[in-house]
Amino acid sequence: MKQKIKVVAAVIIADGKVLVGQREKGRILEDRWEFPGGKVNSGETLQAALKREIQEELGDQLSISERVFETAVIEHEFATIELTLFYAKLLSYNLQLHAHTKLKWVFPNELAQLDWIPGNVPLVKRLIKNLKKEGKLR
C-alpha cells in the first residue's frame, strides 16, 4: 500500500493576493507551484507543523486562521497526501528561499494559470471560489 503523508500548507493573503512558491530543483515535484508548507511530524498539531514549516521555508512567523476547506486527499505516484490548507497572514516579512526557487504574490484570477502540483488544480479552483466570499482577501 502507498504511504499516507499528512501535509499542511498556508494560503497566505496580503493586499488581495495569495503567496505561492515554486518548488526548488532536486525536490519531488520540482518546479511545480505550491502553497508553502510541508509534512506534519508525528505528535505535532497541524497548526504547530504549519508554523514550523513556514519558519523553516520562509523564515517567517505566521498568524493562522480557519481551514480553507476539509482535508483533501491527493494521490501521487509515490504517496497519498492528506493536505490541509489554512488561511494565514504573515507576521514578519523575510520571504527567504529555503525550499523554493521563487515566491510570488498572485491575484486570485491569475492563480489558475500557474503550473501547479497536479493534485492541487481542483483545490485551487475551489479556493478561487472561496476567495470571492466577503472579507477573505483582506
Ligand SMILES: Nc1nc2c([nH]c(=O)n2[C@H]2C[C@H](O)[C@@H](COP(=O)(O)OP(=O)(O)OP(=O)(O)O)O2)c(=O)[nH]1
Ligand atoms: N507544501 C505543499 N506540499 C504539497 C502541496 N500539494 C501537494 O501535493 N503537496 C505534497 C508535495 C510533497 O510530496 C508533500 C509535502 O512535502 P515536502 O517535500 O514539501 O515536505 P517538507 O517541506 O516537510 O520536506 P522534506 O524535508 O521531506 O523535503 O506534499 C502544496 O500545496 N504545498
